[in-house]
Amino acid sequence: MKSVQTATTNVPVNPQSELGSHSSHSLSLSQVMHQFGSFVALKDINLDIRPGEFVSLLGPSGCGKTTLLRIISGFLTPTAGQVLIDGQSVRGLSPSQRGTGIVFQNYALFPHMSVWDNVAYGLRAAGKRSRNQVASRVGEMLNMVQMNHLAKRFPSELSGGQQQRVALARALAVKPRIMLLDEPFSALDKSLRLDMQIEIRRILSEQGITAIMVTHDQEEAMSMSDRIAVLSSGTIHQFDTPTNLYDRPATHFVSSFVGTCNHLPAEVLGHAEQGYQLSVPGGELAITSPLPLSPGKKITLAVRPENLQVQPQSNPSLTGTVTMCLPLGSLMTYDVCLTQDCHVKITQTRTMGIKPLKSGDRVHLNLVSPQACMVFSD
Numbered sequence: 001m002k003s004v005q006t007a008t009t010n011v012p013v014n015p016q017s018e019l020g021s022h023s024s025h026s027l028s029l030s031q032v033m034h035q036f037g038s039f040v041a042l043k044d045i046n047l048d049i050r051p052g053e054f055v056s057l058l059g060p061s062g063c064g065k066t067t068l069l070r071i072i073s074g075f076l077t078p079t080a081g082q083v084l085i086d087g088q089s090v091r092g093l094s095p096s097q098r099g100t101g102i103v104f105q106n107y108a109l110f111p112h113m114s115v116w117d118n119v120a121y122g123l124r125a126a127g128k129r130s131r132n133q134v135a136s137r138v139g140e141m142l143n144m145v146q147m148n149h150l151a152k153r154f155p156s157e158l159s160g161g162q163q164q165r166v167a168l169a170r171a172l173a174v175k176p177r178i179m180l181l182d183e184p185f186s187a188l189d190k191s192l193r194l195d196m197q198i199e200i201r202r203i204l205s206e207q208g209i210t211a212i213m214v215t216h217d218q219e220e221a222m223s224m225s226d227r228i229a230v231l232s233s234g235t236i237h238q239f240d241t242p243t244n245l246y247d248r249p250a251t252h253f254v255s256s257f258v259g260t261c262n263h264l265p266a267e268v269l270g271h272a273e274q275g276y277q278l279s280v281p282g283g284e285l286a287i288t289s290p291l292p293l294s295p296g297k298k299i300t301l302a303v304r305p306e307n308l309q310v311q312p313q314s315n316p317s318l319t320g321t322v323t324m325c326l327p328l329g330s331l332m333t334y335d336v337c338l339t340q341d342c343h344v345k346i347t348q349t350r351t352m353g354i355k356p357l358k359s360g361d362r363v364h365l366n367l368v369s370p371q372a373c374m375v376f377s378d
């Protein structure tokens with residue numbers, strides 16, 4: 001598992017940083033762990049987030065994403081470990097002293113305040129802006145989230161998606177040093193979601209705001225993030241760029257959680273010309289592996305559907321029968337039965353003039369290249 005070392009800088013924390021400051025801030029987590037009673041929700045979390053970076057925390061329900069965000073924001077004190085902003089520990093500082101803005105998973109708007117007052121709240125509390133400046137900033141924010149026309153409504157009079165947009169506007173209004181977003185787009189419909197994703201990304205990068213977004217939507221994480229931390233059961237499996245996560249997943253879990261992946265039980269037969277020869281359900285494959293593999297070793301071979309291709313019979317290859325054809329726009333996905341209890345998915349680009357496979361066809365499959373796979377020791 002990849003563990004990221006914490007780098008520190010010597011820039012002092014200024015809790016009362018100027019609103020509108022365009023300098024960017026780094027965030028580090030060092031050996032953070034958290035327990036609720038005897039339940040360990042987070043273990044040994046090390047993350048080093050660069051100034052202005054957009055990072056997503058991606059993982060299944062209950063893996064500890066919100067807990068980590070609450071620790072960063074200052075709403076929860078970790079059982080152990082440190083949160084550092086610009087290299088300085090922020091232990092004991094409140095969320096506003098830390099300069100963290102947060103959009104909570106359940107929006108957490110002030111129910112007794114109008115939309116306008118919710119967005120103005122942080123600006124007024126900071127006490128640094130005139131009435132006109134507050135009004136202009138609130139207007140700008142409500143415009144951005146397309147909520148100007150509902151400024152007088154109360155949260156109970158709004159839909160979930162509208163409340164989510166107000167929560168976004170409220171958090172962004174004060175130009176936080178670190179922006180924390182917990183599933184910020186989950187209640188929005190598809191077209192508004194895409195608009196808001198682009199808009200939020202643009203605003204944050206224009207203002208150089210470091211941001212951490214929680215999501216369990218891998219496409220959202222892949223399209224918006226500079227880097228993604230993949231979590232499972234309170235542990236970070238990999239912290240990497242979207243491309244590296246997809247191409248070089250560090251663990252079995254990451255390979256199955258990010259994108260679609262076939263996992264095949266395999267046994268190492270011996271050395272092949274470029275690497276190793278494997279016995280796999282349906283036949284044999286030749287692969288390269290960064291891990292040294294000894295004959296007889298049992299491994300899991302992970303292959304993306306686009307990295308398996310239909311070929312004329314060759315040695316080595318896998319032989320199977322097409323059981324299902326799924327046309328997905330420009331792609332065709334096929335389910336191929338290798339043995340009774342082992343199926344693989346393969347995808348091919350649909351090309352004019354090339355006849356697609358059909359159910360019942362016998363096919364020979366090989367890797368597009370010996371490197372186009374991952375090996376996990378079980």
Ligand SMILES: Nc1ncnc2c1ncn2[C@@H]1O[C@H](COP(=O)(O)OP(=O)(O)OP(=O)(O)O)[C@@H](O)[C@H]1O
Nearest residue numbers: 036039041060061062063064065066067068105216
């Ligand atoms: N106050 C609490 N007391 C006890 N256990 C808690 C508490 N808050 C969270 N947990 C547990 O800690 C684990 C992590 O919770 P967390 O809310 O961080 O998950 P999550 O990754 O945000 O999940 P989701 O995607 O469903 O929002 C869960 O098993 C949850 O039940």
Ligand SMILES: [Mg+2]
Nearest residue numbers: 065066067105
């Ligand atoms: Mg959560």
